[in-house]
Amino acid sequence: MKKLLSVLCAALLAITLSGCNDASVASKNxxxxxxxxxxxxxxxxxxxxxxxxxxxxEGLCSRDNDSTSTKLAIVCKVGANEYKKHFLGLSDNVTYFIEQLEPAKASVYHYRVTFKPSVIVPDIEIK
Structure with missing residues:
Protein backbone atom coordinates (compact mmCIF):
# COMPACT_ATOMS: atom_id res chain seq x y z
CA MET A 1 0.00 0.00 0.00
CA LYS A 2 2.80 2.40 0.92
CA LYS A 3 4.63 1.58 -2.33
CA LEU A 4 1.46 2.21 -4.35
CA LEU A 5 1.02 5.60 -2.70
CA SER A 6 4.64 6.50 -3.53
CA VAL A 7 4.15 5.49 -7.16
CA LEU A 8 0.93 7.53 -7.41
CA CYS A 9 2.63 10.59 -5.91
CA ALA A 10 5.56 10.25 -8.33
CA ALA A 11 3.19 9.90 -11.28
CA LEU A 12 1.21 12.97 -10.20
CA LEU A 13 4.42 14.96 -9.85
CA ALA A 14 5.60 13.84 -13.30
CA ILE A 15 2.29 14.85 -14.88
CA THR A 16 2.41 18.22 -13.13
CA LEU A 17 5.98 18.92 -14.19
CA SER A 18 5.62 17.69 -17.77
CA GLY A 19 3.68 20.78 -18.85
CA CYS A 20 6.33 23.20 -17.56
CA ASN A 21 9.41 24.54 -19.24
CA ASP A 22 12.55 25.89 -17.57
CA ALA A 23 11.48 29.51 -17.89
CA SER A 24 8.11 29.00 -16.19
CA VAL A 25 9.68 27.04 -13.29
CA ALA A 26 12.37 29.72 -12.79
CA SER A 27 9.72 32.46 -13.02
CA LYS A 28 7.53 30.83 -10.38
CA ASN A 29 10.52 30.32 -8.08
CA GLU A 58 12.70 50.38 -3.71
CA GLY A 59 13.50 47.50 -1.39
CA LEU A 60 12.35 44.03 -0.45
CA CYS A 61 8.89 44.52 -1.91
CA SER A 62 6.09 42.33 -3.20
CA ARG A 63 3.00 43.10 -5.24
CA ASP A 64 -0.06 42.26 -3.16
CA ASN A 65 -2.31 39.58 -4.65
CA ASP A 66 -5.42 41.62 -3.79
CA SER A 67 -4.49 44.29 -6.36
CA THR A 68 -6.97 45.08 -9.14
CA SER A 69 -6.77 46.85 -12.49
CA THR A 70 -7.42 50.25 -10.83
CA LYS A 71 -5.70 49.73 -7.48
CA LEU A 72 -2.27 48.38 -6.65
CA ALA A 73 -0.92 47.41 -3.25
CA ILE A 74 2.81 47.02 -2.60
CA VAL A 75 4.10 45.44 0.63
CA CYS A 76 7.72 46.11 1.65
CA LYS A 77 9.78 44.59 4.44
CA VAL A 78 11.60 47.39 6.27
CA GLY A 79 12.90 45.53 9.35
CA ALA A 80 13.09 42.14 11.06
CA ASN A 81 9.33 42.05 11.70
CA GLU A 82 8.33 45.39 10.19
CA TYR A 83 6.40 45.95 6.98
CA LYS A 84 4.87 48.86 5.10
CA LYS A 85 1.94 48.62 2.72
CA HIS A 86 1.45 51.22 -0.01
CA PHE A 87 -1.82 51.65 -1.94
CA LEU A 88 -1.71 53.31 -5.33
CA GLY A 89 -4.46 54.15 -7.80
CA LEU A 90 -3.96 53.39 -11.48
CA SER A 91 -5.59 55.18 -14.39
CA ASP A 92 -5.51 55.13 -18.17
CA ASN A 93 -2.46 57.42 -18.23
CA VAL A 94 -0.59 56.03 -15.19
CA THR A 95 1.22 52.73 -15.41
CA TYR A 96 3.88 50.97 -13.40
CA PHE A 97 6.69 48.51 -13.82
CA ILE A 98 8.50 46.35 -11.32
CA GLU A 99 12.21 45.85 -11.85
CA GLN A 100 14.32 43.21 -10.14
CA LEU A 101 17.49 45.07 -9.11
CA GLU A 102 19.89 42.15 -8.72
CA PRO A 103 20.12 38.65 -10.20
CA ALA A 104 18.83 35.84 -8.00
CA LYS A 105 19.42 32.12 -8.09
CA ALA A 106 16.39 30.11 -9.16
CA SER A 107 16.35 26.39 -9.80
CA VAL A 108 14.81 25.20 -13.04
CA TYR A 109 14.79 21.62 -11.75
CA HIS A 110 12.84 22.01 -8.50
CA TYR A 111 9.73 23.85 -7.50
CA ARG A 112 9.94 25.90 -4.37
CA VAL A 113 7.31 25.33 -1.69
CA THR A 114 7.22 27.41 1.50
CA PHE A 115 5.20 26.32 4.52
CA LYS A 116 4.55 28.93 7.18
CA PRO A 117 2.94 27.44 10.29
CA SER A 118 1.89 30.90 11.47
CA VAL A 119 -0.30 31.23 8.38
CA ILE A 120 -1.79 27.75 8.68
CA VAL A 121 -2.54 28.24 12.38
CA PRO A 122 -3.21 31.97 12.76
CA ASP A 123 -2.41 34.08 15.79
CA ILE A 124 -5.72 34.72 17.57
CA GLU A 125 -6.37 37.92 19.53
CA ILE A 126 -9.07 38.01 22.18
CA LYS A 127 -10.50 41.41 23.08
Missing amino acids: LSKAADNFEINRRIVFYNGITGEYMLTI
Missing part, protein backbone atom coordinates in the same frame (compact mmCIF):
# COMPACT_ATOMS: atom_id res chain seq x y z
CA LEU A 30 11.58 33.98 -8.47
CA SER A 31 8.03 35.13 -7.75
CA LYS A 32 7.95 32.95 -4.63
CA ALA A 33 11.28 34.45 -3.49
CA ALA A 34 9.97 37.99 -4.05
CA ASP A 35 6.79 37.19 -2.13
CA ASN A 36 9.03 36.06 0.77
CA PHE A 37 10.90 39.42 0.65
CA GLU A 38 14.15 37.92 -0.60
CA ILE A 39 14.56 40.00 -3.78
CA ASN A 40 15.29 43.72 -4.05
CA ARG A 41 12.91 45.43 -6.42
CA ARG A 42 12.22 48.89 -7.77
CA ILE A 43 8.59 49.77 -8.51
CA VAL A 44 8.18 52.86 -10.68
CA PHE A 45 4.93 54.67 -11.45
CA TYR A 46 4.99 56.49 -14.76
CA ASN A 47 2.69 59.17 -16.18
CA GLY A 48 2.22 58.41 -19.87
CA ILE A 49 1.02 61.94 -20.72
CA THR A 50 3.74 64.01 -19.05
CA GLY A 51 6.47 61.35 -19.43
CA GLU A 52 7.51 61.77 -15.80
CA TYR A 53 8.10 59.30 -13.00
CA MET A 54 5.52 59.93 -10.29
CA LEU A 55 6.75 57.62 -7.56
CA THR A 56 9.51 55.09 -6.99
CA ILE A 57 9.52 52.40 -4.27
